[in-house]
Amino acid sequence: xxxxxxxxxxxxSNMVSLVDSMLNDADHxxxxxxxxxxxxxxxxxxxxxxxxxxxxxVDHRPFGKDRAAFEAELVQPILEAGADVVCLxxxxxxxxxxxxxxxxxxxxxxxxxxLPKYKGLHTxxxxxxxxxxxxxxxxxxxxxxxxxxxxxxxxxxxxxPGDTPDDLAARVLxxxxxxxxxxxxxxLRGERAVLHLS
Ligand code: GAR
Numbered sequence: 268x269x270x271x272x273x274x275x276x277x278x279x280s281n282m283v284s285l286v287d288s289m290l291n292d293a294d295h296x297x298x299x300x301x302x303x304x305x306x307x308x309x310x311x312x313x314x315x316x317x318x319x320x321x322x323x324x325v326d327h328r329p330f331g332k333d334r335a336a337f338e339a340e341l342v343q344p345i346l347e348a349g350a351d352v353v354c355l356x357x358x359x360x361x362x363x364x365x366x367x368x369x370x371x372x373x374x375x376x377x378x379x380x381x382l383p384k385y386k387g388l389h390t391x392x393x394x395x396x397x398x399x400x401x402x403x404x405x406x407x408x409x410x411x412x413x414x415x416x417x418x419x420x421x422x423x424x425x426x427x428p429g430d431t432p433d434d435l436a437a438r439v440l441x442x443x444x445x446x447x448x449x450x451x452x453x454x455l456r457g458e459r460a461v462l463h464l465s
Pocket of ligand 1: 275276277278279280281282356357358359377378379387440443
């Protein structure tokens with residue numbers, strides 16, 4: 268099986284959906300080898316440990332603005348775990364080109380918008396402000412440009428009148444939990460056709 272490391276910063280609900288999809292399917296091409304957080308308080312760490320997945324924390328704060336120094340530490344547990352593929356799942360640090368190149372063609376990210384719309388933060392509020400009738404999430408291969416890189420899958424949701432950003436975030440998150448495991452499994456099997464869920 269391919270060894271999958273998952274990077275998180277917070278609650279880790281997408282991480283849980285990925286881990287459970289691998290652990291609950293004996294024929295899955297992947298196996299979770301590490302859950303790594305930049306934040307020791309990330310709720311996802313205990314959820315990973317409960318599932319028997321190794322965890323590690325590399326706090327970004329001591330490194331200040333020196334992203335390269337942070338990443339020199341961040342990469343160590345990933346290498347030690349022997350990861351074949353890295354999944355960013357609510358990992359809220361921007362990665363440098365140097366880090367991304369180490370995992371070129373084997374690092375995925377989930378982003379809460381229908382890329383190429385709304386790269387960066389506050390995606391739900393921006394979709395509402397724009398008056399969009401459809402919103403959603405995307406899984407893409409990570410390249411040095413933020414929230415760029417080939418799209419591997421997207422899931423759409425409707426925007427309802429009166430939606431708040433939180434309403435929309437919750438509706439999108441349900442789809443994230445379907446999309447990311449489905450894309451990861453296909454990716455590990457070598458399929459690159461874009462997956463569309465609705
Ligand atoms: C998810 O909605 C994910 O798409 C988003 O953060 C949330 C993490 O939730 N990611 C980004 O905004 C990346 N820039 P989770 O920790 O429960 O998976």
